[in-house]
Amino acid sequence: MKSDDPITNLVSAFARLPGIGERTASRLAFYVLNEPDSLADDIAEALMAVKDQVNLCERCCNLTQAETCSICRAPDRDHSTICVVANAQDLRAIENTGEFDGAYHVLHGVISPLEGVGPDDIHMSELLERLQSADANGGTEVQEVIVATSPSVDGEATSLYLSKAIKPLDIRISRIASGVPIGSELEYTDKSTLSRALSERREL
Amino acid sequence: MLLDALRCRRFRNLESVDIEPHRRFNILHGANGQGKTNLLEAIYLLSAVHSFRNHTNAQMVQFGRDSATLEARVDRGGHERIVRIEISSGGKQVYLNNSIVRQLSDFFGTVNVVMFGPQDLSILKGSPSERREFVDDAIFNAQPAYATEQQHYDEVLKQRNALLKEPDPDRALLDVYGEQLVQYGADIIMRRLDFIEHFSPVLDRTFRRIFDPDFSASVRYDMKWSSKLQGIERYQEVSVSRAEIEQDLESGLEATSGTERERGYTLIGPHRDDLDARLDGRPVGTFGSQGQNRAFILAMKIAVITYLEERYHFAPILLLDDVSSELDRQRNRQLFDFLRQRDDGQVFITTTHRDFIHLDEDLKVFEVDDGKVIDA
Numbered sequence: 287m288k289s290d291d292p293i294t295n296l297v298s299a300f301a302r303l304p305g306i307g308e309r310t311a312s313r314l315a316f317y318v319l320n321e322p323d324s325l326a327d328d329i330a331e332a333l334m335a336v337k338d339q340v341n342l343c344e345r346c347c348n349l350t351q352a353e354t355c356s357i358c359r360a361p362d363r364d365h366s367t368i369c370v371v372a373n374a375q376d377l378r379a380i381e382n383t384g385e386f387d388g389a390y391h392v393l394h395g396v397i398s399p400l401e402g403v404g405p406d407d408i409h410m411s412e413l414l415e416r417l418q419s420a421d422a423n424g425g426t427e428v429q430e431v432i433v434a435t436s437p438s439v440d441g442e443a444t445s446l447y448l449s450k451a452i453k454p455l456d457i458r459i460s461r462i463a464s465g466v467p468i469g470s471e472l473e474y475t476d477k478s479t480l481s482r483a484l485s486e487r488r489e490l
Numbered sequence: 491m492l493l494d495a496l497r498c499r500r501f502r503n504l505e506s507v508d509i510e511p512h513r514r515f516n517i518l519h520g521a522n523g524q525g526k527t528n529l530l531e532a533i534y535l536l537s538a539v540h541s542f543r544n545h546t547n548a549q550m551v552q553f554g555r556d557s558a559t560l561e562a563r564v565d566r567g568g569h570e571r572i573v574r575i576e577i578s579s580g581g582k583q584v585y586l587n588n589s590i591v592r593q594l595s596d597f598f599g600t601v602n603v604v605m606f607g608p609q610d611l612s613i614l615k616g617s618p619s620e621r622r623e624f625v626d627d628a629i630f631n632a633q634p635a636y637a638t639e640q641q642h643y644d645e646v647l648k649q650r651n652a653l654l655k656e657p658d659p660d661r662a663l664l665d666v667y668g669e670q671l672v673q674y675g676a677d678i679i680m681r682r683l684d685f686i687e688h689f690s691p692v693l694d695r696t697f698r699r700i701f702d703p704d705f706s707a708s709v710r711y712d713m714k715w716s717s718k719l720q721g722i723e724r725y726q727e728v729s730v731s732r733a734e735i736e737q738d739l740e741s742g743l744e745a746t747s748g749t750e751r752e753r754g755y756t757l758i759g760p761h762r763d764d765l766d767a768r769l770d771g772r773p774v775g776t777f778g779s780q781g782q783n784r785a786f787i788l789a790m791k792i793a794v795i796t797y798l799e800e801r802y803h804f805a806p807i808l809l810l811d812d813v814s815s816e817l818d819r820q821r822n823r824q825l826f827d828f829l830r831q832r833d834d835g836q837v838f839i840t841t842t843h844r845d846f847i848h849l850d851e852d853l854k855v856f857e858v859d860d861g862k863v864i865d866a
């Protein structure tokens with residue numbers, strides 16, 4: 287609900303962000319209010335730009351400013367191996383380990399009937415297309431899929447569902463090893479644990 | 491397991507409480523509504539991080555205040571720890587030795603309590619969920635990982651039920667949740683079977699010793715849905731493997747797949763199971779007298795303590811909420827005989843009448859009056 291008071295509106299807008307409660311939201315709002323105009327301008331501009339200029343890579347659904355992302359365009363990466371992640375933060379976490387030189391596929395979510403998210407609501411069909419035709423994967427045939435959704439219940443369900451869909455395609459499919467503590471988010475998993483989980487993946 | 495010091499701030503009607511409990515018996519004495527049970531609730535919270543009275547976070551904070559703090563110094567086998575919980579309407583934050591606890595699974599097991607209050611006296615006649623809770627609390631006390639397993643099972647169950655409510659559920663996804671339900675469900679059933687196998691003989695021994703040497707008391711795990719192993723009888727008598735349970739769950743899901751689609755929820759699994767309590771072979775909830783029922787429950791609670799002591803070598807803190815007024819004179823005596831005979835073990839007892847409490851040494855009495863607790 288919108289109020290007539292711009293401060294109230296800003297507080298409730300901040301409070302909609304994850305991890306920000308009412309109190310922090312109001313601290314942020316008053317901070318912005320008391321700083322010079324340039325801060326508000328910069329934030330507003332950056333916020334608009336991120337929605338305007340960032341779109342999904344047409345191949346892997348990663349966030350990009352171009353049609354395809356820099357990873358999909360990189361000639362020295364192994365495009366026959368695709369690591370499937372739930373979101374762009376997880377992609378970044380795996381990139382930061384420096385242990386993976388294949389391509390990615392970003393689902394932008396995990397399956398959750400409770401939240402009304404079914405298999406068609408995450409970018410699975412794009413992935414299946416890439417697996418079925420080399421054309422949809424920039425000309426390289428896919429040899430292996432590594433599912434790196436988090437080991438939470440929803441991440442596991444998504445992984446199981448994917449493996450059922452991929453099995454008939456006769457492509458090797460593996461799951462990152464369970465070194466990652468159950469229920470934790472990949473984003474917050476330390477680098478060495480994540481590298482080990484990748485290298486010790488098991489076939490599904 | 492010892493609670494050396496307890497501090498409550500703005501918790502329900504307890505504005506400011508600092509006590510140093512006795513290592514054995516602590517009697518919380520006062521009229522009704524003064525805050526005795528709130529004190530037990532505080533100790534329980536420091537163990538389980540939720541209220542046994544189903545209070546919301548906001549209800550736990552003193553009226554008109556933003557937050558409540560509970561803090562305790564606990565000693566387990568000479569190992570001292572500071573446990574703190576900050577409660578506000580927005581949630582709870584747990585601290586262990588002044589560091590934030592990010593995963594509750596890392597915290598559970600730090601403080602062990604067994605609670606016995608008037609609400610427990612009806613569990614044999616109540617719904618199966620009350621008996622499952624008895625089993626689960628006992629397991630959870632010694633095996634904190636069980637909390638995570640239960641949470642996983644619960645999540646799968648909710649997802650699966652949400653899917654079953656859809657007009658045209660995705661078949662493959664239903665299979666996925668079926669597989670997960672079998673996996674996580676088997677985890678829970680294995681733990682419960684293991685507990686009951688070890689617990690039932692302790693219960694029998696306890697009942698015969700305290701109440702009547704001529705009666706046999708037993709509990710069995712009841713899975714009515716289990717077709718192939720025919721439920722309780724075989725599960726009790728032969729040791730079953732995890733694979734058999736998984737198979738049983740799988741065929742159970744298959745057999746009920748039509749009905750669950752119609753009703754929109756999962757019909758079989760550990761969330762529907764029960765504890766079958768028997769006195770001389772007869773279900774005590776339905777056939778036992780009220781006196782037998784209460785004796786049986788009292789024996790169950792005492793047996794849980796004995797079970798934890800014998801199998802895991804620690805004595806949980808016992809919280810007794812005004813049970814003496816609910817037990818007849820003889821059973822009340824029997825309860826205190828048991829408590830006095832133990833070598834060790836810390837106990838907190840609330841009461842309105844000091845005469846109910848048959849203890850005269852190793853104790854401290856705290857007077858509870860209008861939210862104030864005074865070392866009397």
Ligand SMILES: [Zn+2]
Nearest residue numbers: 343346355358
């Ligand atoms: Zn891309």
